Amino acid sequence: MVTVGQIHAGTKHNIIPSEAMLGLSVRSFDEQVRAKVLASIERVVTAEAAASGAPREPDVISDERFPLTVNDEAATERTAAALRRAIGxxxxxxPGPVSGSEDVGVLATAAGVPLVYWFLGGSDPSLFGDGLATGRMPEDVPSNHSPHFAPLIEPTLGAGVAALVAAAREWLAAP
Incomplete structure (x- = not known):
């Protein structure tokens, strides 16, 4: 997935800017696909600059890169069971595969521990009807990077605390 998150060019509506900057986010579930997408972006940007007569080659800078965030299957099931007991x-x-861009995988790998990354929903259920009853996240629920993200304080805060306590107790309990 390629997201254009920023466009910066010019200072005034009636002056042609001397440069433009696009800020993109590239996310994939496969490193080979990611490499192909990044190469394609560079190819397209270079071709567009040449076609428009740009005086120099464009700079394509990749400054943020995170490894795939992959949950440990056994640890995820153990944690999910604890969450089910605590919050229902x-x-x-x-939610199925999610193309997040997280550095938590680096932390888990460095610490030598299994990764269990979860989301805490906070959307007003009255806005999405029975969508959550399917056991999967509805497509139209705004995520935390959406301009429409507006979690309810409660029950979100209470559920979040209960979930964290349940997970901590599950993993910190004496064997």
Missing amino acids: DDRVID
């Missing part, structure tokens, strides 16, 4: 089976859903 109907409130723990599997």
